[in-house]
Amino acid sequence: xxxxxxxxxxxxxxxxxxxxxxxxxxxxxxxxxxxxxxxxxxxxxxxxxxxxxxxxxxxxxxxxxxxxxxxxxxxxxxxxxxxxxxxxxxxxxxxxxxxxxxxxxxxxxxxxxxxxxxxxxxxxxxxxxxxxxxxxxxxxxxxxxxxxxxxxxxxxxxxxxxxxxxxxxxxxxxxxxxxxxxxxxxxxxxxxxxxxxxxxxxxxxxxxxxxxxxxxxxxxxxxxxxxxxxxxxxxxxxxxxxxxxxxxxxxxxxxxxxxxxxxxxxxxxxxxxxxxxxxxxxxxxxxxxxxxxxxxxxxxxxxxxxxxxxxxxxxxxxxxxxxxxxxxxxxxxxxxxxxxxxxxxxxxxxxxxxxxxxxxxxxxxxxxxxxxxxxxxxxxxxxxxxxxxxxxxxxxxxxxxxxxxxxxxxxxxxxxxxxxxxxxxxxxxxx
Amino acid sequence: xxxxxxxxxxxxxxxxxxxxxxxxxxxxxxxxxxxxxxxxxxxxxxxxxxxxxxxxxxxxxxxxxxxxxxxxxxxxxxxxxxxxxxxxxxxxxxxxxxxxxxxxxxxxxxxxxxxxxxxxxxxxxxxxxxxxxxxxxxxxxxxxxxxxxxxxxxxxxxxxxxxxxxxxxxxxxxxxxxxxxxxxxxxxxxxxxxxxxxxxxxxxxxxxxxxxxxxxxxxxxxxxxxxxxxxxxxxxxxxxxxxxxxxxxxxxxxxxxxxxxxxxxxxxxxxxxxxxxxxxxxxxxxxxxxxxxxxxxxxxxxxxxxxxxxxxxxxxxxxxxxxxxxxxxxxxxxxxxxxxxxxxxxxxxxxxxx
Numbered sequence: 001x002x003x004x005x006x007x008x009x010x011x012x013x014x015x016x017x018x019x020x021x022x023x024x025x026x027x028x029x030x031x032x033x034x035x036x037x038x039x040x041x042x043x044x045x046x047x048x049x050x051x052x053x054x055x056x057x058x059x060x061x062x063x064x065x066x067x068x069x070x071x072x073x074x075x076x077x078x079x080x081x082x083x084x085x086x087x088x089x090x091x092x093x094x095x096x097x098x099x100x101x102x103x104x105x106x107x108x109x110x111x112x113x114x115x116x117x118x119x120x121x122x123x124x125x126x127x128x129x130x131x132x133x134x135x136x137x138x139x140x141x142x143x144x145x146x147x148x149x150x151x152x153x154x155x156x157x158x159x160x161x162x163x164x165x166x167x168x169x170x171x172x173x174x175x176x177x178x179x180x181x182x183x184x185x186x187x188x189x190x191x192x193x194x195x196x197x198x199x200x201x202x203x204x205x206x207x208x209x210x211x212x213x214x215x216x217x218x219x220x221x222x223x224x225x226x227x228x229x230x231x232x233x234x235x236x237x238x239x240x241x242x243x244x245x246x247x248x249x250x251x252x253x254x255x256x257x258x259x260x261x262x263x264x265x266x267x268x269x270x271x272x273x274x275x276x277x278x279x280x281x282x283x284x285x286x287x288x289x290x291x292x293x294x295x296x297x298x299x300x301x302x303x304x305x306x307x308x309x310x311x312x313x314x315x316x317x318x319x320x321x322x323x324x325x326x327x328x329x330x331x332x333x334x335x336x337x338x339x340x341x342x343x344x345x346x347x348x349x350x351x352x353x354x355x356x357x358x359x360x361x362x363x364x365x366x367x368x369x370x371x372x373x374x375x376x377x378x379x380x381x382x383x384x385x386x387x388x389x390x391x392x393x394x395x396x397x398x399x400x401x402x403x404x405x406x407x408x409x410x411x412x413x414x415x416x417x418x419x420x421x422x423x424x425x426x427x428x429x430x431x
Numbered sequence: 432x433x434x435x436x437x438x439x440x441x442x443x444x445x446x447x448x449x450x451x452x453x454x455x456x457x458x459x460x461x462x463x464x465x466x467x468x469x470x471x472x473x474x475x476x477x478x479x480x481x482x483x484x485x486x487x488x489x490x491x492x493x494x495x496x497x498x499x500x501x502x503x504x505x506x507x508x509x510x511x512x513x514x515x516x517x518x519x520x521x522x523x524x525x526x527x528x529x530x531x532x533x534x535x536x537x538x539x540x541x542x543x544x545x546x547x548x549x550x551x552x553x554x555x556x557x558x559x560x561x562x563x564x565x566x567x568x569x570x571x572x573x574x575x576x577x578x579x580x581x582x583x584x585x586x587x588x589x590x591x592x593x594x595x596x597x598x599x600x601x602x603x604x605x606x607x608x609x610x611x612x613x614x615x616x617x618x619x620x621x622x623x624x625x626x627x628x629x630x631x632x633x634x635x636x637x638x639x640x641x642x643x644x645x646x647x648x649x650x651x652x653x654x655x656x657x658x659x660x661x662x663x664x665x666x667x668x669x670x671x672x673x674x675x676x677x678x679x680x681x682x683x684x685x686x687x688x689x690x691x692x693x694x695x696x697x698x699x700x701x702x703x704x705x706x707x708x709x710x711x712x713x714x715x716x717x718x719x720x721x722x723x724x725x726x727x728x729x730x731x732x733x734x735x736x737x738x739x740x741x742x743x744x745x746x747x748x749x750x751x752x753x754x755x756x757x758x759x760x761x762x763x764x765x766x767x768x769x770x771x772x773x774x775x776x777x778x779x780x781x782x783x784x785x
Binding site for chain 2 (some may be wrong): 136138156158160169172173179181187194198199201202203204205206209227228232234235373395401402403406408426
């Protein structure tokens with residue numbers, strides 16, 4: 001209980017606590033005209049070896065390449081071949097189709113949980129294409145696009161989502177918490193921002209060994225508030241680690257808008273400046289800008305010029321997860337009003353504008369993606385869906401806690417198997 | 432039981448190797464050996480580099496092995512452990528030092544949610560083969576932030592191993608085992624006995640390690656296996672389960688009182704040497720558990736439960752626990768807090784009277 005004099009007892013002014021409030025709530029008309037998105041091509045592209053203090057403006061502006069005219073503009077244009085652009089569009093279309101199908105699968109009771117990346121596809125697919133395939137990824141939970149770029153089999157993703165008997169993670173992880181060492185893709189946690197210092201540590205190890213591979217982590221703007229993010233920035237700066245710290249600013253952390261992570265005061269890219277880390281703020285719905293930013297940061301890291309923090313300014317078009325209903329806390333108009341549009345549509349229009357794509361081919365591609373996902377889903381379902389018994393053998397629950405099974409887990413495994421047999425007469429009642 | 436000759440007979444001092452080290456020197460030697468043997472081993476922590484650590488455990492190692500093998504870190508335990516997880520994923524074998532166990536809490540999420548579960552959650556794709564060294568325990572007038580014994584926080588976590596040496600010989604051999612282990616190991620070093628086996632009689636001078644048989648430390652590489660207790664002394668009257676500093680305190684009290692106790696130095700809390708405990712308690716029928724940490728939900732509670740569950744029909748008296756009090760570690764009243772000879776003596780009397 002406060003035991004100090006109340007303000008009325010003194011001539012000092014009364015203090016006021018500020019609790020951030022988003023501009024629009026359900027039912028409100030969303031208007032984003034206050035957001036300064038600049039012009040495509042208006043940001044300079046410095047040399048990758050530049051001192052961070054000499055490029056501070058890039059932490060506050062917005063690197064944009066694709067204009068309303070659907071053409072690529074300015075020094076950040078990565079000048080990708082039409083073939084590469086079509087590949088990029090293909091990955092984005094596939095992840096969107098995948099998200100749709102998996103979301104529906106959760107609603108049909110085939111699994112417990114799913115998270116879409118709708119509206120944010122460019123922030124993982126374009127960077128993944130700009131990195132080398134053996135650069136190490138420390139993802140957050142909305143970077144499924146990276147796995148598609150790296151050729152991770154769709155069926156393995158679905159097996160994991162269903163926690164079925166073919167799940168490579170043995171049904172131990174919440175759906176979408178993938179891991180693939182083979183694809184240089186770190187095990188996804190669920191505790192936020194823990195991957196940031198881990199990425200820095202991996203990059204430090206790579207540098208200490210004289211390796212040439214770099215690391216990149218992804219985190220949402222909301223979890224930049226975690227201490228881990230700041231520890232990561234400190235260590236990255238101190239050891240000049242070859243790492244890219246990506247912040248996906250999709251405006252919403254479940255129901256908390258970016259103001260609860262500090263967005264009312266400054267940009268997330270600007271966090272880097274205080275640490276002496278090169279910082280870029282990028283239109284996250286512009287796949288070319290996302291690619292160019294990563295390419296710049298990767299060159300910088302490979303040249304031993306140190307880390308880069310990239311803020312992708314984007315919008316979470318769907319709910320946080322299948323457990324979330326955004327209509328309860330934000331205006332339904334926001335998605336349509338978002339001033340930077342939709343990343344898939346923008347890339348598609350660019351390809352059409354340069355004469356390398358058309359609506360018919362796009363429609364055919366969408367159909368093909370949907371078919372591929374559908375076929376693969378049916379294939380995965382043969383391995384089981386969550387809760388229908390086709391899971392890994394029971395004793396696997398006790399494996400991998402330690403490299404070797406200690407006596408106390410051995411006893412507990414015996415107990416679990418006894419319970420199983422008492423109930424079903426066999427350890428594996430369904431197979 | 433250790434195969435070290437110092438444990439094998441009455442004439443321990445005469446039979447022990449000539450070469451004697453205190454616990455800091457033994458730890459330093461283990462680190463030195465592992466840095467030389469395994470290029471994947473790196474050491475990092477606050478003040479561990481050029482300066483060699485506030486307790487000198489890493490003295491000389493940076494000069495010998497280089498700045499990219501042994502280096503200082505920012506004051507961020509979260510960062511230290513987080514970075515160590517990433518280094519482990521790369522393929523290194525990091526040995527981070529947390530300057531005091533009391534400072535480890537900012538790194539707990541990285542230890543509990545990340546390092547401890549990485550093998551499990553990735554189905555063996557990634558492991559966290561790190562050894563987190565940290566001085567723990569009180570008795571050095573360190574106040575509440577340089578005296579705690581938080582081992583029970585770690586023994587409660589599936590996936591972590593917790594190791595606590597009580598002698599220079601074990602410190603070296605256990606540390607080498609911990610570093611080679613592919614699971615994350617919390618290696619708590621009882622700082623009160625870094626320089627000598629403190630017996631709890633704080634008003635008497637502490638004998639230096641060089642006069643103690645367990646300070647015989649052979650040169651070169653050897654291992655003391657994790658998960659094996661050490662029988663400090665054979666006895667019939669009761670079993671004492673202890674680790675770290677309290678091994679020596681309990682031993683001194685039993686010697687002083689002339690009690691024929693069987694004392695087990697647990698050495699590893701997880702995985703625990705349950706067979707050694709069962710064998711001893713079944714023989715003596717009485718069990719005293721001693722630790723310096725606070726009482727409620729301390730590791731003694733686990734030990735007491737295990738002994739009661741597994742040896743109940745052999746027990747002649749209820750299991751006794753002697754622990755620190757459930758208060759923060761006080762500064763001026765340190766010795767009133769410390770589970771010293773009076774508290775232990777009283778518990779022994781009670782156990783033997785029933």
